[in-house]
């Protein structure tokens with residue numbers, strides 16, 4: 226634990242204010258500093274990223290290396306060129322990201338199968354309407370059949386997508402016609418989810434595929450197996466089993482922890498575990514058990530995408546995003562942090578040794594040395610969830626000093642594509658027409674999907690918030706998932722009233738008319754597929770072109786860190802979107818000591834744009850990200866023949882206008898309201 230002394234103000238360390246814009250995070254970082262406890266922030270300060278590796282210039286695929294390409298014209302021992310090395314590294318990251326999302330989707334499909342066959346404890350099919358609508362897409366008969374019979378068929382179909390060897394995975398059928406045709410021509414329709422991931426690994430084994438463009442073509446196919454495969458399956462099944470999200474009231478930030486209750490934080494990704502912990506926490510027996518331990522009850526909260534899953538379905542508060550997992554433990558108030566898969570820092574265990582917090586791993590795939598392992602099994606899900614909570618309650622007596630920051634904000638999450646469709650027209654006229662019309666008229670300039678992680682290499686939450694603020698002013702509707710959504714939730718953007726005065730006049734009118742926040746929280750990272758569905762439905766509604774690449778929309782992941790983010794970025798590009806990622810480009814040479822190989826970076830931008838209409842770019846500076854976003858939106862508006870965006874054209878209706886009128890002197894107010902000429 227030598228480096229436990231390395232707090233945030235280390236040699237090159239940033240102050241808490243420089244490390245995060247979130248006051249709750251700042252408070253915890255100051256505490257870590259005081260106590261000499263290391264966090265991801267201080268570790269990032271002490272370890273500069275490897276400039277060779279971060280530019281994709283290091284090849285460690287065989288035992289002749291690792292080879293580092295540090296000069297122009299250099300190759301690896303085998304002769305591999307810079308472009309080959311960079312694209313091989315890139316596709317491996319895409320494969321790992323796609324594998325993570327898709328394995329999550331597979332587990333969801335297995336759970337659906339088990340629920341359909343009565344083999345689980347505590348689960349049920351909550352959303353029969355969604356089951357029917359998904360089954361109908363694939364012509365699974367629904368008439369005169371029980372939900373279980375339909376779910377069994379759907380589960381079989383979905384499970385088969387992973388091991389399928391030939392043909393096309395079925396969720397790709399849901400893309401716009403023109404897009405499917407393009408994918409077919411390019412030969413990138415995934416044949417089977419597992420097959421594409423395996424082939425990505427095979428192709429990048431020593432001595433296989435060494436043509437950068439050919440490698441990238443398969444990167445596209447692998448990523449599509451994620452976005453229009455594993456992730457889409459994950460979202461569908463989560464909705465069927467746990468309910469399709471609709472707006473509700475939630476809270477976010479470390480202030481959701483309670484000093485007089487047993488705090489259990491669920492962290493990770495798969496809703497199978499977290500949903501059952503939610504159910505168990507409401508069990509009278511468990512509540513009594515907590516009271517007997519001297520607590521007022523159980524207070525559940527989430528971190529990362531698990532937080533999003535239970536926030537948007539049950540309104541369970543989010544304690545924070547990725548970089549707040551350690552900070553939650555630093556409060557001293559967490560009895561147990563229950564984790565499943567993905568985005569879980571190994572540092573949690575060492576950190577928790579300074580406190581009473583128990584780290585409980587639950588997935589058969591993920592163990593952390595030093596953590597308590599209580600393996601989750603859907604057959605005994607509720608019993609296991611109760612046992613986990615009992616462990617946490619038993620730990621309440623060991624709690625020491627507590628420092629819960631007094632910061633939290635309310636938000637309205639739960640904007641599934643089904644709900645967006647409904648909210649725009651109600652039950653009888655649900656449609657995307659009003660949204661398309663608002664974009665076509667210029668009330669809404671365009672749409673930005675702001676997604677992805679937080680990363681200690683940049684000021685925590687700062688880019689998410691700065692970009693959102695500016696885009697809203699520019700009348701761009703912002704949709705969000707993942708840790709980015711939590712970043713903005715903490716600042717109050719995801720609640721209508723709090724965010725509305727910071728929104729451009731046209732967008733404001735739309736938000737006021739429909740009664741929505743200017744930033745729509747659409748779920749976890751797996752739910753980025755909801756954004757694909759929304760874009761497809763906007764295309765099908767008409768008026769915004771006949772393919773996704775024609776819609777004035779941009780995707781941004783300004784603080785990304787995970788390989789999953791690269792998989793998401795690639796499938797979004799292949800679906801026609803312009804994607805802007807923050808941070809250094811993992812396929813570009815950097816600086817003067819390292820060759821400036823921009824061939825791959827250029828291909829992912831202009832090359833992919835020529836083929837797919839979407840492109841991938843890495844941009845360091847948030848103002849440049851905003852500029853490119855607006856330029857792209859305006860370019861797409863012009864290509865569709867839509868009126869040029871004009872900030873002064875709208876804003877003379879809705880609440881803003883009412884307030885303006887109310888502030889007028891009586892006679893002018895009458896004139897404005899009744900059309901009478903002001904006297905005199």
Ligand code: NFS
Pocket residue numbers: 494529530547567568676677678679706707708709749750751786787789790
């Ligand atoms: Ni996405 Fe969710 Fe967060 Fe990043 Fe991790 S939680 S799947 S990878 S860090 S947004």
